[in-house]
Amino acid sequence: MGLKILEAHKFDIEKFIENKHFEQNLDTSSEWIEKRTGIITRQFSDYGTDVMALNLAKKFKNNMENLDLIICASFSSKKRMPSVSNLVREELKNNPHCLCLDINLACSGFVAALLIAESYLLEGKRAYIFASEKISDFMDMEDRKTAILFGDGAGGVLVEKNNKLWKTDVASFSNENSLNLDENSKITMDGKKVYRFAIEEVLNSIKRLLNKNKFTGKDIDKMILHQANKRIIDHVVEKIGMDRKNCLLNLQKYGNTSAASIPLVIAENFALIKGGEKIILSGFGAGLSVVSVLMEW
Amino acid sequence: MGLKILEAHKFDIEKFIENKHFEQNLDTSSEWIEKRTGIITRQFSDYGTDVMALNLAKKFKNNMENLDLIICASFSSKKRMPSVSNLVREELKNNPHCLCLDINLACSGFVAALLIAESYLLEGKRAYIFASEKISDFMDMEDRKTAILFGDGAGGVLVEKNNKLWKTDVASFSNENSLNLDENSKITMDGKKVYRFAIEEVLNSIKRLLNKNKFTGKDIDKMILHQANKRIIDHVVEKIGMDRKNCLLNLQKYGNTSAASIPLVIAENFALIKGGEKIILSGFGAGLSVVSVLMEW
Numbered sequence: 381m382g383l384k385i386l387e388a389h390k391f392d393i394e395k396f397i398e399n400k401h402f403e404q405n406l407d408t409s410s411e412w413i414e415k416r417t418g419i420i421t422r423q424f425s426d427y428g429t430d431v432m433a434l435n436l437a438k439k440f441k442n443n444m445e446n447l448d449l450i451i452c453a454s455f456s457s458k459k460r461m462p463s464v465s466n467l468v469r470e471e472l473k474n475n476p477h478c479l480c481l482d483i484n485l486a487c488s489g490f491v492a493a494l495l496i497a498e499s500y501l502l503e504g505k506r507a508y509i510f511a512s513e514k515i516s517d518f519m520d521m522e523d524r525k526t527a528i529l530f531g532d533g534a535g536g537v538l539v540e541k542n543n544k545l546w547k548t549d550v551a552s553f554s555n556e557n558s559l560n561l562d563e564n565s566k567i568t569m570d571g572k573k574v575y576r577f578a579i580e581e582v583l584n585s586i587k588r589l590l591n592k593n594k595f596t597g598k599d600i601d602k603m604i605l606h607q608a609n610k611r612i613i614d615h616v617v618e619k620i621g622m623d624r625k626n627c628l629l630n631l632q633k634y635g636n637t638s639a640a641s642i643p644l645v646i647a648e649n650f651a652l653i654k655g656g657e658k659i660i661l662s663g664f665g666a667g668l669s670v671v672s673v674l675m676e677w
Numbered sequence: 678m679g680l681k682i683l684e685a686h687k688f689d690i691e692k693f694i695e696n697k698h699f700e701q702n703l704d705t706s707s708e709w710i711e712k713r714t715g716i717i718t719r720q721f722s723d724y725g726t727d728v729m730a731l732n733l734a735k736k737f738k739n740n741m742e743n744l745d746l747i748i749c750a751s752f753s754s755k756k757r758m759p760s761v762s763n764l765v766r767e768e769l770k771n772n773p774h775c776l777c778l779d780i781n782l783a784c785s786g787f788v789a790a791l792l793i794a795e796s797y798l799l800e801g802k803r804a805y806i807f808a809s810e811k812i813s814d815f816m817d818m819e820d821r822k823t824a825i826l827f828g829d830g831a832g833g834v835l836v837e838k839n840n841k842l843w844k845t846d847v848a849s850f851s852n853e854n855s856l857n858l859d860e861n862s863k864i865t866m867d868g869k870k871v872y873r874f875a876i877e878e879v880l881n882s883i884k885r886l887l888n889k890n891k892f893t894g895k896d897i898d899k900m901i902l903h904q905a906n907k908r909i910i911d912h913v914v915e916k917i918g919m920d921r922k923n924c925l926l927n928l929q930k931y932g933n934t935s936a937a938s939i940p941l942v943i944a945e946n947f948a949l950i951k952g953g954e955k956i957i958l959s960g961f962g963a964g965l966s967v968v969s970v971l972m973e974w
Binding site for chain 2: 459474483492
């Protein structure tokens with residue numbers, strides 16, 4: 381059993397911050413940021429996760445009134461009650477018998493939400509899964525290790541349970557202070573630890589997925605990895621031997637938007653991905669966690 | 678398909694605040710609080726949701742090293758990265774291929790987590806589901822409508838997927854500013870709206886569950902409702918016509934601990950509930966939401 385993605389959209393912030401913005405206060409350069417991360421611009425939102433989510437929900441053209449599940453993935457939401465998913469259900473005038481959940485598994489949250497939806501839905505039933513992140517609220521703009529990396533964003537997908545290809549892989553490792561955020565504080569990151577984890581374990585996760593279906597990288601039509609760092613993505617693409625152009629990217633534009641990165645890529649490339657294609661999605665980050673899925677589009 | 682609860686524990690804070698504590702600063706009395714809510718004492722924790730959760734996890738005697746899922750339900754957690762569920766996985770030395778999730782559906786969060794676990798697990802597989810709430814961080818101690826109601830707490834259950842009775846009911850309604858919490862603020866509540874919702878919709882949810890199995894209240898061996906207010910619980914018990922003593926309570930001791938209230942009741946009454954008994958659990962609150970399950974123990 382699997383999920384069909386019926387529609388995908390992103391919330392438009394329309395205010396892009398260029399790398400050179402950080403040259404003013406940090407010992408860094410536009411070129412260094414682009415070379416080390418692949419990021420050229422990112423967005424910082426004036427709106428909270430709830431407002432971004434409500435505006436995003438309005439973009440959907442399908443009938444959104446008979447969903448069984450609504451999940452908001454976010455680590456940065458300041459809305460504690462009601463949950464953002466509840467507010468979105470109201471906005472969509474969805475029927476009352478819908479489970480609404482806000483979940484937090486940091487950058488792996490969106491793919492984790494897809495796994496939950498796939499197991500929770502009965503065949504033919506629908507869920508709305510979205511991520512809304514306002515990471516700028518928790519960024520230390522004087523820390524050059526993290527200030528340059530993150531951006532705000534929101535993206536979502538309407539899904540329907542079907543009986544197509546659906547293989548999953550989940551892995552969790554010790555966090556060891558590699559990525560931390562407590563309330564009223566700022567994100568701290570041990571970049572080397574996170575990079576090493578991603579290089580090894582995201583690749584391992586995707587290899588396990590391929591093995592489950594006796595696939596090689598050549599069998600994958602499109603891949604969307606969490607948009608953390610272009611070097612991590614390039615490494616995975618090279619090691620599984622897939623065509624570089626089939627790995628979809630937008631981190632050059634949005635930076636690392638945590639759980640929102642994958643739905644943002646899906647929304648921007650929705651017309652490019654054809655029915656029947658074999659797709660890999662993989663979210664990874666704080667936890668340390670990686671959650672991957674191999675699906676037929 | 679359903680869930681068997683194999684083990685249940687609570688975190689002991691061991692510091693109880695009596696109603697008379699509130700007489701000093703609020704226009705209220707011990708008798709009024711007890712009469713209107715059923716609450717006599719509650720706990721305020723010196724520890725965060727993460728520390729409570731780590732100590733709770735240590736209490737489990739079963740092998741906790743081969744779980745497929747760990748969920749922390751909380752609306753009050755200040756730990757944003759890594760998620761509390763990830764920290765607990767590490768504490769339990771659980772295998773890496775475990776999905777860890779923090780979820781927020783306020784007071785309905787624990788029962789929602791059970792629904793997610795039941796759909797995600799394969800038969801015979803296990804999950805650890807817990808709630809950890811430090812609500813005192815978000816309470817306005819000068820607001821007599823809310824200061825007297827809430828308490829901190831943590832409780833959890835080890836579950837295994839089985840093929841026994843499992844009927845669920847989910848409902849979500851407009852929040853209409855009835856229960857709100859944004860970051861860096863305090864809980865606000867329109868008590869009348871929440872009370873009216875609970876009186877009507879919790880009862881409706883439980884009636885739908887009974888109807889699904891052609892049960893009456895007399896067929897229910899034990900019931901555990903979210904511990905919000907004794908008058909709500911008494912109303913439901915009376916309307917479905919079940920024996921009062923079979924509705925398990927602890928709000929007189931802990932107050933409203935949000936998602937933690939139901940696992941706290943389960944932990945305290947675990948020896949009382951016998952295999953084969955028909956049990957109803959129902960969480961309800963901000964959203965406004967209600968999530969109920971009818972299960973065979």
